[in-house]
């Protein structure tokens with residue numbers, strides 16, 4: 001017999017690998033301690049950074065105008081929850097930013113995913129969309145921001161469009177790559193079970209592409225959030241990016257740091273949320 | 289699980305020349321590899337599969353077994369020759385020919401029963417009816433307990449049984465199997481061989497089965513074709529009766545260790561070594 005022994009309980013073999021002891025990610029498989037040891041190290045390094053900040057600001061290694069103390073930043077955070085900074089409170093700024101990013105995101109989902117799928121399936125669609133996407137994708141958003149302002153003015157629309165463009169390319173490209181993750185055997189199986197071409201697209205290709213699409217949505221969301229500050233440089237009166245820019249003009253460094261932390265924490269929360277959705281929607285990812 | 293108790297239930301094959309069964313006539317496939325280089329994957333292959341046949345194609349890798357199956361399934365258009373199923377030419381894939389793949393090719397986003405009833409769904413059969421059929425086929429392969437399980441929880445042998453069930457749910461005329469047991473361990477493999485024969489016997493479908501294992505080929509086949517590479521050809525054909533003895537009730541191990549089985553096994557091994 002030439003078959004390889006197929007075992008359903010092969011995992012524990014690597015439990016005491018050096019990589020795991022060093023807290024490095026082991027390459028695949030549910031090996032013990034995948035998150036455990038890095039979590040400890042990460043917590044320590046984060047606490048160390050905060051401690052360093054605390055010491056540096058309290059010891060006045062850096063003047064408070066450049067580096068306010070953690071307490072000052074926390075105090076500023078609590079204050080701006082209730083009192084407006086600029087036009088609105090912290091919550092108002094946050095909602096304005098989230099609204100822009102999520103509208104752009106929704107717009108990108110309903111356009112980029114069909115475009116990406118079409119590119120994956122059809123040579124014609126690939127021919128049409130490849131040049132524009134490949135051209136603008138590496139451009140920094142700030143490079144085409146002026147043109148968007150000329151075309152769409154300085155209102156909400158141009159901010160949403162800027163963020164939208166940042167999300168569109170990665171999302172369309174992952175949908176396109178997702179189409180390729182369907183195997184030839186799966187397509188053949190569907191056809192020999194009587195699936196028509198359109199049934200194959202809707203019942204096989206779309207599902208097979210879903211893991212990549214969800215990853216693209218997560219990455220796109222990250223890009224969109226990254227573009228936020230650039231978008232809010234355009235005559236905004238509200239928004240986290242605007243709040244930070246405004247504060248930096250007046251050297252209100254505690255608001256700047258507080259704003260950056262809030263932007264970062266929201267980005268992290270969105271990322272974790274998207275990962276959670278991925279696990280819920282495609283529990284089979286990477287397993288079959 | 290059904291057990292083989294009624295060997296007489298299978299109808300006797302139509303006399304050769306009748307339009308029943310599957311007929312392969314002068315099938316040739318040439319692949320273009322590179323600019324002016326070609327591979328003759330199949331060269332004038334002729335084969336008749338009768339209504340009650342279990343045909344096994346045996347040969348080292350590269351001798352055109354998968355190419356032949358792809359033509360039968362309709363995935364590949366032959367360079368020359370024709371394939372007739374019940375007298376009708378085969379053009380493209382279709383529900384009348386079900387395929388079990390080596391790498392299962394199930395849909396991981398669907399649970400077991402939705403995989404098994406996929407073909408019926410494509411045909412527009414309503415959910416209650418298609419689950420009814422799928423459940424029956426899952427029972428046939430011993431998986432009715434796992435109808436709602438996600439397929440990524442299943443072992444290799446179970447995956448292949450789902451693959452078999454989804455083919456059966458479509459009620460094809462012939463089951464095409466391309467090394468379906470190639471990735472399984474020895475024990476699972478033997479029980480899967482028996483299960484496939486039981487299913488074949490219970491459903492009365494034609495079967496075309498690929499393997500590179502001599503013992504497996506000999507045990508499963510009613511007709512065994514030995515293929516050789518470059519160009520891909522059928523070099524030997526055997527009529528065997530071990531699978532019929534199995535479905536008539538003789539234990540698998542008794543068959544595989546019987547002197548006539550061993551003698552034929554060695555003979556085929558010699559033939560294969562001689563053609564290499």
Ligand SMILES: Nc1ncnc2c1ncn2[C@@H]1O[C@H](COP(=O)(O)OP(=O)(O)O)[C@@H](O)[C@H]1O
Pocket residue numbers: 319320321327328329347348349350351352353354355356520
């Ligand atoms: N799509 C293809 N393009 C070019 N050559 C192929 C292709 N498919 C198979 N071949 C060649 O045809 C021959 C038979 O292949 P195959 O039918 O897969 O053999 P087997 O299944 O018996 O291992 C091999 O030499 C293989 O390299």
Ligand SMILES: [Mg+2]
Pocket residue numbers: 353354355
């Ligand atoms: Mg093969």
